[in-house]
Amino acid sequence: MSAPTSGPVLELLPGREVPLGGVRGTSVTRWLPQRTLPTVGAWCFLDRIGPQRVDMRVLPHPHTGLQTVTWPLAGEVHHRDSLGTDVLLRPGELNLMTSGRGICHSELSVGHRPLLHALQLWVALPASRAAGAPGFEQHRDLPVLEAPGARATVVVGALGDVASPASVHTPLLGADVAVDAGASAVLPLRPDFEHAVLVLDGAAQVAGADLAGGPLLHLGTGRDELVVRSPGGARLLLLGGEPFGEDLVMWWNFVGRDHDEVARARAEWEEAGQTRFGTVPGHGDERIPAPGLPSVRLTPRRRRPAPAGADVGAGADGGAPAPAMS
Structure with missing residues (x-):
């Protein structure tokens, strides 16, 4: 079990460049998970792609045990999934896909080598929801918290008395x-x-x-306000949530509770004529195959004590193969 943080901290955690599975010549910057910090609340994965000009073509790939949160900053993304969803996603809009026990989807950039800049995040589902039915939501009009000197678009969860309409399954914040x-x-x-x-x-x-x-600045718990100053103006991503106490095994595009659960999901994705994840219309037999499992059993990611010092520089955990874009 990942030990919850206790009290406020100021911990700087660097991102690292990793190749984006299924997209040739494209890399992302990853901040979650980290060796010392596998989750922030139920947020278990944070990538940023771009800004770069790229023909992104992420073929159908599976997910279990999580929600994907796609938040574009520039460019458009064409999303299709095994529920029959077929939508365009633009900056200022949210795609929220709940995998439950299994879903598959594809994501393609729109246009020839467009400027693409997007955040891709995962939210770990609690055990009570992880084996449930898959779902998809798109929200085009999200609420805004107005504060003197700042405006916060509440993407998921709630900030103050402003709440997003997006469905979440643990107390959460993304703004x-x-x-x-x-x-x-x-x-x-x-x-x-x-x-x-x-x-x-x-x-x-x-x-x-x-x-x-x-770097990602980890603030810990125990704060009732956040003071932000900026001489030249700034744009920030604020994440938060109730500390997530359940064990998680994260490997490729799967989130589970133990090795056997993840291995079973992989085997079923590779199975001829599989039905667990469905198929994405418009792609025929196109799909991203799962990489081979490691020779050792997968174990839960658990929070480790941060090294002493004001600025902590523990690199992100690179033990699993790069996921396809969420």
């Missing part, structure tokens, strides 16, 4: 925050949540720590 140049903004937080902040554009002072693009 895209724009801070005005020269402003000092105060955002409300839940002290029982742990939080983390990533600068998407510009630079800011967050909870007294200077933060520019690059």
